[in-house]
Amino acid sequence: MAEEAHSLAIDPVVQEALHKANLTERDLSAVAVTIGPGLSLCLRVGVQKARKIAGQFNLPIVGVHHMEAHALVARLIEQDLRFPFLALLISGGHNLLVLAHNLGQYTQLGTTIDDAIGEAFDKTAKWLGLDMRRSGGPAVEKLALEGDAESVKFSTPMKQHKDCNFSYAGLKTQVRLAIESKNIDFRIPISSTSCQDRKSRANIAASFQRVAVLHLEERCERAIEWALKIEPSIKHLVVSGGVASNKYVRARLDRAVKNNSLQLVCPPPSLCTDNGVMVAWTGIEHFCVGRFDPPPPADDPEDFMYDLRPRWPLGEEFAEGRSEARSLRKARMHPSLTSIIQASMQQQSP
Numbered sequence: 001m002a003e004e005a006h007s008l009a010i011d012p013v014v015q016e017a018l019h020k021a022n023l024t025e026r027d028l029s030a031v032a033v034t035i036g037p038g039l040s041l042c043l044r045v046g047v048q049k050a051r052k053i054a055g056q057f058n059l060p061i062v063g064v065h066h067m068e069a070h071a072l073v074a075r076l077i078e079q080d081l082r083f084p085f086l087a088l089l090i091s092g093g094h095n096l097l098v099l100a101h102n103l104g105q106y107t108q109l110g111t112t113i114d115d116a117i118g119e120a121f122d123k124t125a126k127w128l129g130l131d132m133r134r135s136g137g138p139a140v141e142k143l144a145l146e147g148d149a150e151s152v153k154f155s156t157p158m159k160q161h162k163d164c165n166f167s168y169a170g171l172k173t174q175v176r177l178a179i180e181s182k183n184i185d186f187r188i189p190i191s192s193t194s195c196q197d198r199k200s201r202a203n204i205a206a207s208f209q210r211v212a213v214l215h216l217e218e219r220c221e222r223a224i225e226w227a228l229k230i231e232p233s234i235k236h237l238v239v240s241g242g243v244a245s246n247k248y249v250r251a252r253l254d255r256a257v258k259n260n261s262l263q264l265v266c267p268p269p270s271l272c273t274d275n276g277v278m279v280a281w282t283g284i285e286h287f288c289v290g291r292f293d294p295p296p297p298a299d300d301p302e303d304f305m306y307d308l309r310p311r312w313p314l315g316e317e318f319a320e321g322r323s324e325a326r327s328l329r330k331a332r333m334h335p336s337l338t339s340i341i342q343a344s345m346q347q348q349s350p
Helices: 002-020 040-056 066-077 117-127 136-144 169-181 195-230 247-259 276-288 337-348
Strands: 031-036 061-065 085-090 095-102 105-111 236-240 263-265
Touching (some): 002 040, 031 040, 031 066, 031 276, 040 061, 066 236, 066 276, 085 195, 105 195, 117 136, 117 169, 117 195, 136 195, 136 247, 169 195, 247 263
Parallel strands (some): 031 061
Antiparallel strands (some): 085 095
């Protein structure tokens, strides 16, 4: 279904982008496209379209890492943001703390060992009977404003683990049990509930949000400590990805960052959620330093094997950041973007 939705949307979306920019394909310098990580069926739709345009108009092509694009789009809107910097990338599928040394060179300080924060927000919204048309995050954030964030005593995840990794599976379970204990029926939308039921739901939403974000704060504070040891010149923490649109998340992280004399950089909400601008900008960054592939043939053969990287780490893991609790499947995982770029730089050097 996702592949079909992509296939139906890709042509009109590209045409609309060109039309709004008052350009044609002949005006382009290159084509940038996400090649991973993600669902391979959907990645293929984008890569096929990109290669078709690049082949027809003899344009170089730039393969982009989706998570690098989230981190780098901040450089489009914040002129003072220079390498090195720290980035927290938070979305429905990802929780990632990375130290950006330079373009294409990253150290992974922490990641999720199970669920990402966006997934926890979405599930909480669903179980509370909230309007999911936009996504769970904004719905929970809005309801939380009506609740008491101290009313439900959820425990903060991974208190005993002194690293920068994340876990939201346990918090999700705590939320589900709290909802069951209040006899909340998610099939009854919040718009149809009693005042008392609405208050119970709001209290759970506020308490969940407080602890979910407290977990982010604690991990970020440790990551800042580690990052300053590795790169003492860092001045910024970039927070991007869909969850970075949450105003409560931004306010709490801004406080944590200022306590460490750093500056928080958040792209506007339209550039936090998945978007084409971040992919284009990352393509420009790599294109300007000569990292691109030559124009593909006008027509790929039927059996052509596309370069898709569904499981593609952004950087190498920091030794102290490896989690004992983590059981990442290493099978069919592509070498990290950082290791690929380092290898190509070594080949180019005399």
